[in-house]
Amino acid sequence: MSDTSVDTTERTLSIIERLRASEHVTVPELATSTGCSEMTIRRDLDHLAEQGALRRVRGGAVSLLLRGESTPFALRVHEATTAKRRIAAEVAELVADGESVILDSGTTNLEVARALTGRRITAIPLDLHGANALATAGANLLLPGGRTRPGDLSFVGHLTENSLRELRVDTVVLGCCGLSAEHGLTAHELTEVPVKQAAIASARRAIAACDGSKFTRTGLGHVCPITGLDLVVTDDGIPPDTRATMEGAGVVVRVV
Numbered sequence: 001m002s003d004t005s006v007d008t009t010e011r012t013l014s015i016i017e018r019l020r021a022s023e024h025v026t027v028p029e030l031a032t033s034t035g036c037s038e039m040t041i042r043r044d045l046d047h048l049a050e051q052g053a054l055r056r057v058r059g060g061a062v063s064l065l066l067r068g069e070s071t072p073f074a075l076r077v078h079e080a081t082t083a084k085r086r087i088a089a090e091v092a093e094l095v096a097d098g099e100s101v102i103l104d105s106g107t108t109n110l111e112v113a114r115a116l117t118g119r120r121i122t123a124i125p126l127d128l129h130g131a132n133a134l135a136t137a138g139a140n141l142l143l144p145g146g147r148t149r150p151g152d153l154s155f156v157g158h159l160t161e162n163s164l165r166e167l168r169v170d171t172v173v174l175g176c177c178g179l180s181a182e183h184g185l186t187a188h189e190l191t192e193v194p195v196k197q198a199a200i201a202s203a204r205r206a207i208a209a210c211d212g213s214k215f216t217r218t219g220l221g222h223v224c225p226i227t228g229l230d231l232v233v234t235d236d237g238i239p240p241d242t243r244a245t246m247e248g249a250g251v252v253v254r255v256v
Helices: 008-022 027-034 037-051 081-094 107-115 127-135 160-164 189-200 212-214 238-247
Strands: 024-026 053-057 061-062 100-103 122-125 169-174 178-180 184-187 201-210 221-224 231-234 251-253
Touching: 008 027, 008 037, 008 061, 024 027, 024 053, 024 231, 027 061, 027 081, 027 201, 027 238, 037 061, 081 201, 100 107, 100 127, 100 251, 107 122, 107 127, 107 169, 107 201, 169 212, 178 212, 189 201, 212 221, 212 231, 238 251
Parallel strands: 100 122, 100 169, 169 201, 201 231, 231 251
Antiparallel strands: 024 061, 053 061, 178 184, 184 221
């Protein structure tokens, strides 16, 4: 049996999806579904246990992910990478030199930060991943302060919210856990909701950047209705009826 039959990242994400569906998985069934050896699967499960995604039990694992919880950042960064880079390139085209831009946390906005490398802008990243990407890029970099969440390294809390309320910027680029015509923009992590809301309130223009998978999900915390957004940049995974409703509400939708 070849352990190269499934890419490591793809295999790990597959395990996460199985855990969301059944909450308990066994080593033999994962080895069969991925075409990998049981030794490889055990290593994968040990790695996911270290990230807090599961608890190892005899012969397999039990999920520690709540149904409404997001996948760990270290895994999300490998999801839909091609789509995220296309979305990021389009967002970067929408940002003019000289603009002040708040970049939300998340893996899509990490790609946006990379796409803005070397641009003459004032950037306010809302996580340390984005800050590191922009730190050597020559941008005027402002950090909002506050505490950071483990893994995502996003800024949250009173200091972050107050810092954003004191700003007046041209654009905020928002990430999301879910986006729909009915529920608007939502987030799994409640501490991030007031941060996103403060960022929206401080900006003249709000852009949501997300791949098509986010239109089938709804996070626990409501951030804003779709009318709180000016543009949505996404891929062709957006459902046609959702796009029509958003455009009917005055939101510009760009599909890349």
